[in-house]
Amino acid sequence: MNTEQRGRNYDVAIVGGGAAGLSAALTLARARREVIVIDAGTPRNAPAAAAHGLIGLEGINPMQLLERGRREAASYGAHIVEASVTSATKTDEGEFVVRLDDGSSVQTGQLVLATGVRDELPDITGLAQRWGRDAVHCPYCHGWEIRDQRIGVLATSPMSVMKALLFRQWSEYMWFLPNGIDFAADQLEQLTEKGIIVVPGDVSSVEATDDHLTGVMLDKTTTLALDALAVPTTASPRLEGLHDLGVDTSESAAGVSVVADATGHTSVPGVWATGNLVNPGMQVSEAAAHGGRLAMTLNTELFFGPIDPASMANTSKKAA
Incomplete structure (x- = not known):
């Protein structure tokens, strides 16, 4: 000063x-x-x-x-x-x-x-490096930029179902990742009725190639190919x-x-x-x-x- x-x-x-x-x-x-x-x-x-x-x-x-x-x-x-x-x-x-x-x-x-x-981000390898780019939290801030892409929604709380349903407006290619959180059957039915695929397993890392998100690793063994990841924070x-x-x-x-x-x-x-x-x-x-x-x-x-x-x-x- x-x-x-x-x-x-x-x-x-x-x-x-x-x-x-x-x-x-x-x-x-x-x-x-x-x-x-x-x-x-x-x-x-x-x-x-x-x-x-x-x-x-x-x-x-x-x-x-x-x-x-x-x-x-x-x-x-x-x-x-x-x-x-x-x-x-x-x-x-x-x-x-x-x-x-x-x-x-x-x-x-x-x-x-x-x-x-x-x-506050979940402690997942690679997530912080993609934050605000192709790992996002707000559909109104970033939905247009990831429209029609393969979007995964990483659950962080019971409110994550609502966020997934909202992101569905921007893409029909949607996956929901409970990541160890238990959801009621009727909540999961809401997702499947909208064509959102529920994928069990723990997300261990976010994968990227040539500075672009390419997917998430589940249980340290299986890769789910994605273009973007929505993370309710x-x-x-x-x-x-x-x-x-x-x-x-x-x-x-x-x-x-x-x-x-x-x-x-x-x-x-x-x-x-x-x-x-x-x-x-x-x-x-x-x-x-x-x-x-x-x-x-x-x-x-x-x-x-x-x-x-x-x-x-x-x-x-x-x-x-």
Whole structure:
């Protein structure tokens, strides 16, 4: 961090520079707030070649999207720092001190957590190397790219049947791999009725040739030829260095997320959360929109004080 940024007191510090964090930074900088974005540079979708479903930017490389977002936020005065947070604490005066791995620290009145999540992958040889490419988790993110190919769905929980049925929309060549998980007979019947072949056995490795997935090894003896592998994952929040803040989290079938209300307030006054950190299922477009809306609410509260989401909803109903 340069001398100008070191020790400076910001209106808002944003930890995480993905779509949600940069969208919040852009909106706040345009509102003439002093904003800093602290980002380690390792977004969830970094392994993917393209981001999809983002109108006007369909198919853009995720890292190019973020680089463009950094430039846009910086053009309005936001400070972008590539660093990791080692600790974040709230002072007796209600301010926050965020310490970074370069030895510097940032003081801020409001703290936005936009660090995202990481996908927890099964411990299967070769899977991590294919992740985000031809081993995927989201049909809306990657379904078109693997359409009409031979797709295997690796079960990771009882919810995997639903994911297999959804992927069936993109290809008629489907295999379901229970991988040691017991499923009810009626669930397996749902799969077979849709033409999805259930293949027993434990998946021991993911096979690839010439940088393309070619199949999975079952029980270390038999290869099932595939072109792509769908893996329903659970998500864990990226809160390294932030645990001392004490924000509430909750657990669901999708994984662990930070608890925040509709406007982004967490359980700790002055700490906000946005993007995949509050909803691991958000697409890039949703995360960007969520970050922008949070920033508008945050800026308004800096003027007028805390806003009760329930009262806002009631006001909208009356106006309608």
